[in-house]
Amino acid sequence: xxxxxxxxxxxxxxxxxxxxxxxxxxxxxxxxxxxxxxxxxxxxxxxxxxxxxxxxxxxxxxxxxxxxxxxxxxxxxxxxxxxxxxxxxxxxxxxxxxxxxxxxxxxxxxxxxxxxxxxxxxxxxxxxxxxxxxxxxxxxxxxxxxxxxxxxxxxxxxxxxxxxxxxxxxxxxxxxxxxxxxxxxxxxxxxxxxxxxxxxxxxxxxxxxxxxxxxxxxxxxxxxxxxxxxxxxxxxxxxxxxxxxxxxxxxxxxxxxxxxxxxxxxxxxxxxxxxxxxxxxxxxxxxxxxxx
Amino acid sequence: xxxxxxxxxxxxxxxxxxxxxxxxxxxxxxxxxxxxxxxxxxxxxxxxxxxxxxxxxxxxxxxxxxxxxxxxxxxxxxxxxxxxxxxxxxxxxxxxxxxxxxxxxxxxxxxxxxxxxxxxxxxxxxxxxxxxxxxxxxxxxxxxxxxxxxxxxxxxxxxxxxxxxxxxxxxxxxxxxxxxxxxxxxxxxxxxxxxxxxxxxxxxxxxxxxxxxxxxxxxxxxxxxxxxxxxxxxxxxxxxxxxxxxxxxxxxxxxxxxxxxxxxxxxxxxxxxxxxxxxxxxxxxxxxxxxxxxxxxxxxxxxxxxxxxxxxxxxxxxxxxxxxxxxxxx
Numbered sequence: 064x065x066x067x068x069x070x071x072x073x074x075x076x077x078x079x080x081x082x083x084x085x086x087x088x089x090x091x092x093x094x095x096x097x098x099x100x101x102x103x104x105x106x107x108x109x110x111x112x113x114x115x116x117x118x119x120x121x122x123x124x125x126x127x128x129x130x131x132x133x134x135x136x137x138x139x140x141x142x143x144x145x146x147x148x149x150x151x152x153x154x155x156x157x158x159x160x161x162x163x164x165x166x167x168x169x170x171x172x173x174x175x176x177x178x179x180x181x182x183x184x185x186x187x188x189x190x191x192x193x194x195x196x197x198x199x200x201x202x203x204x205x206x207x208x209x210x211x212x213x214x215x216x217x218x219x220x221x222x223x224x225x226x227x228x229x230x231x232x233x234x235x236x237x238x239x240x241x242x243x244x245x246x247x248x249x250x251x252x253x254x255x256x257x258x259x260x261x262x263x264x265x266x267x268x269x270x271x272x273x274x275x276x277x278x279x280x281x282x283x284x285x286x287x288x289x290x291x292x293x294x295x296x297x298x299x300x301x302x303x304x305x306x307x308x309x310x311x312x313x314x315x316x317x318x319x320x321x322x323x324x325x326x327x328x329x330x331x332x333x334x335x336x337x338x339x340x341x342x343x344x345x346x347x348x349x350x351x352x353x354x355x
Numbered sequence: 356x357x358x359x360x361x362x363x364x365x366x367x368x369x370x371x372x373x374x375x376x377x378x379x380x381x382x383x384x385x386x387x388x389x390x391x392x393x394x395x396x397x398x399x400x401x402x403x404x405x406x407x408x409x410x411x412x413x414x415x416x417x418x419x420x421x422x423x424x425x426x427x428x429x430x431x432x433x434x435x436x437x438x439x440x441x442x443x444x445x446x447x448x449x450x451x452x453x454x455x456x457x458x459x460x461x462x463x464x465x466x467x468x469x470x471x472x473x474x475x476x477x478x479x480x481x482x483x484x485x486x487x488x489x490x491x492x493x494x495x496x497x498x499x500x501x502x503x504x505x506x507x508x509x510x511x512x513x514x515x516x517x518x519x520x521x522x523x524x525x526x527x528x529x530x531x532x533x534x535x536x537x538x539x540x541x542x543x544x545x546x547x548x549x550x551x552x553x554x555x556x557x558x559x560x561x562x563x564x565x566x567x568x569x570x571x572x573x574x575x576x577x578x579x580x581x582x583x584x585x586x587x588x589x590x591x592x593x594x595x596x597x598x599x600x601x602x603x604x605x606x607x608x609x610x611x612x613x614x615x616x617x618x619x620x621x622x623x624x625x626x627x628x629x630x631x632x633x634x635x636x637x638x639x640x641x642x643x644x645x646x647x648x649x650x651x652x653x654x655x656x657x658x659x660x661x662x663x664x665x666x667x668x669x670x671x672x673x674x675x676x677x678x679x680x681x682x683x684x685x
Contacts, residue, residue: 181416183416245457246452246453246454246457246458247457247458247459247460247461249452250450250452250458250459250520251460252413252441252444253413253444253445253449253450253452254444254445254449254471254472254475254523255441255442255443255444255445255475255476256441256445256475265460268460268462268463269460269461
């Protein structure tokens with residue numbers, strides 16, 4: 064009886080890790096490609112992404128009728144090459160993703176580690192700050208700030224960075240709490256280590272793998288939020304080729320030239336999917352690593 | 356009236372530590388001399404580890420220690436700032452913990468953890484520190500130290516990790532080594548090896564070793580001096596020979612009765628035991644902490660008990676006279 068059960072369950076057991084592995088690889092490939100495209104954008108673009116040509120408006124991509132071989136993905140409503148804009152858009156999305164994660168990571172991890180490690184009243188203060196942050200409606204505050212200060216890439220990055228630290232703080236706090244009672248922390252103290260040393264060199268490396276996973280989630284979120292802000296006209300200002308902005312500018316033409324809205328939409332979807340797949344895979348890998 | 360230890364490395368007088376409404380350590384007095392092993396023995400929860408942690412000033416935050424004095428090599432530890440104490444820890448006084456499996460940071464190699472201590476206290480370069488680490492690993496009986504230096508803690512067995520912990524504690528040539536039940540978490544065969552190693556190192560380096568244990572067998576083979584703790588107090592102290600030859604406090608006597616001795620204990624007869632558990636001592640408790648479990652308790656045990664001399668350096672904390680056993684037998 065039991066032998067049959069084992070034989071039946073085996074394929075399912077094998078299938079899952081293999082799929083996870085494949086998905087992680089796919090995520091890594093997507094991110095790798097996005098990073099390379101972002102870095103080498105000037106060498107990859109066939110046209111200037113800002114050059115307008117009103118005689119060449121809304122040319123469809125190559126696989127559709129009426130396309131031109133010089134514009135692989137066609138042109139937008141004022142005749143700019145769509146592929147070039149898409150490639151430069153990768154730059155903006157990656158820049159926003161990375162810089163926002165760094166800003167929010169520094170804030171969140173610092174608060175979380177201090178709260179989790181010291182506990183007591185320090186922790187109460189940190190928890191209060193996290194609760195305050197969680198009760199702030201993200202998009203509304205981002206909209207207000209951008210509306211007041213004016214929209215620029217730096218403002219978007221700073222606003223998102225200052226708002227997205229909550230998950231870092233929560234995870235850093237909980238994991239630091241688990242680590243602080245372990246013997247090697249006491250051993251480090253008994254060996255004369257300073258507090259700063261213990262927080263940075265003993266605690267941080269042991270919670271880093273959890274934080275890496277949070278970083279991938281936050282990066283995906285930041286990229287989506289930037290797209291949303293840009294779509295609402297309060298993110299990256301034109302004529303910068305942000306994907307969200309491209310979708311916003313294309314929305315009037317979507318019925319007759321749907322590719323203008325589909326192309327940046329698909330790019331956004333694929334990048335965020337890639338980041339999330341990689342994050343999922345990393346969580347599994349690093350989780351297994353911790354169980355040693 | 357306390358035992359006289361000439362020129363002690365560590366000297367503690369009337370140490371008190373309380374956690375909220377519970378007194379964990381109630382007036383512990385002890386001294387450890389250079390080249391001497393002093394065992395602190397007692398059952399779980401009697402304040403042994405808390406005593407050790409108070410010496411290192413590693414008590415949890417918000418828990419205060421008070422003492423008449425707490426001196427290390429003549430320096431007053433009570434008046435020292437956290438920074439000054441941190442400078443001594445790992446340098447002149449080192450500590451080994453009970454759990455070798457969790458006492459090493461899993462994120463760093465053995466070599467990097469060991470050399471860090473040396474770099475911190477001696478301002479040495481990484482290369483000098485690594486050489487020193489390799490030398491000490493060899494000294495604690497680890498073969499192929501060069502290979503071990505590059506390994507992570509999870510690649511080592513429990514016994515090896517405890518050896519690494521010992522080597523790490525010796526990096527800066529400490530004067531005082533506090534070992535908090537260093538063999539409790541290990542296999543019996545490995546225990547013997549580690550104890551032999553500690554004894555050898557202690558003799559070679561002339562360390563003052565404060566060894567915390569609940570195993571009287573360990574005391575008998577390792578220590579020159581022993582302090583028996585019960586409910587936060589040292590209830591009997593003296594040289595190992597004195598205490599083992601004439602255990603005077605009823606608790607020490609009870610502890611020794613629990614151990615079978617070949618040729619002395621008759622087969623078929625049950626071993627001795629002490630009924631009950633270590634009580635929680637509330638603030639303001641007066642009298643003998645053992646009185647609820649003691650078969651010889653009298654109403655006067657609820658009053659302050661004097662410290663009595665049983666000859667030589669042998670002291671005990673009980674109302675009974677030193678020769679009560681003989682008097683009872685007569």
